[in-house]
Amino acid sequence: VNELRWDPTKKEWIAYATHRQDRTFLPPKEYCPLCPTREDSDFPTEVPRPSYEIVVFENKFPSLVRNAPDPEEEGSEITPTAPGRGVCEVVLYTDDHNMTLAGLEERRIRNLVDVWADRYEELGSLEFVDYVFTFENKGEAIGVTLHHPHGQIYAYPFIPPRPKKELDAARQYREERGGCLHCDLLSQEHEDGRRILAKGDHFTAFIPFYARFPYEAHVYARRCAPSIVSLDDEERRDLARVLKRLLVGYDALFGFSLPYMMFMHQAPTDGGDYEEIAHFHIEFYPPNRTAEKLKYLAGSETGAGVFVMDAAPEDTAQELREKIEGAAL
């Protein structure tokens, strides 16, 4: 089954891709499908070369496919179905199985920024793609099935609900007050200063005033850049620099490689007007609230949509900022 089903109670599409149940699950290192295929190996991986820098390929177990079949379930007037059309790509950061994004040299993260931009541009130009969503799940606590350093890109045939809610809020803000909501939020964070984690020349990392996770961090472009494609060379270099500082600080926080979800929010590619509405930024969500304890999405968070935080962003920001400033790059 590869189809979308409409939830009219929340006005959201749910993607069904039942073939993913059989995807590779935490294989031993010598059978990692994302490592290069070594010349003396009898195990061909996804990458048919003995080494590589950055590689992108179509996901073998995609949630959305280019040539999606008609839905198997017909649905109804109030619960329609649709083909699960889209593109799912895997982005391999390096051929070093034991590396992480945090451990990459800054210039390699800079290269990765270019690849992210290239994918946004190419996938976003597809007629059926309305939103290019770049993300990384890191660590078993997040549910990763492969440890090799990699991220993913989903090119959706619609604007997903979370970015849409954010865009709708920014549009309303622009109409009612003028200007960009995200620019004003960033100004507020700069003026307050207590939740700032790291500042570069063009990007700022901070824990938002309204953080849902103790060590949640947002990395905002200071200029109102709608997408990663619109960043110039200096901005891309600075983004790599700020990401490196934040990630090294994350790993210094508890003394181990911190799991997280990372994703980008930027302008949809549906041809709409997103001037002063879409503001490129990256969000990080580590699940840890301490070294040993995770924050779970329990009753209030899942059932009511109300996050309950047991740590103040001002305190966790100070703790993480000290780690960032003290960490050797």
Place this chain on the structure above:
Amino acid sequence: LQLAIDIELFSPVNRNYREGEGRADDCLRHTGIYDLEPDGGGGFLRVETPVVRAFRAAGESQGRIETLDKEREPKEDGRYIIFYHFEDEPEEEQE
């Protein structure tokens, strides 16, 4: 005398329509910056093609980013794989 030249790049209709052999919307050639789609009232709507997005993205980057060096290859099962190559720049000295 002021001359206004208005160039609009949209999908043209082919010769079949001129020769009266088909409905206009059956004779469109989708080659342009805009597609024409019937508006249900006998007219057409101008709808952006993916070319517009590609131009817009290129405009946003203001040509400041050089084209990436990449190789695209088909995989045996029909998927694609892209290899990106970068010049090995020396790391900037840390202060």
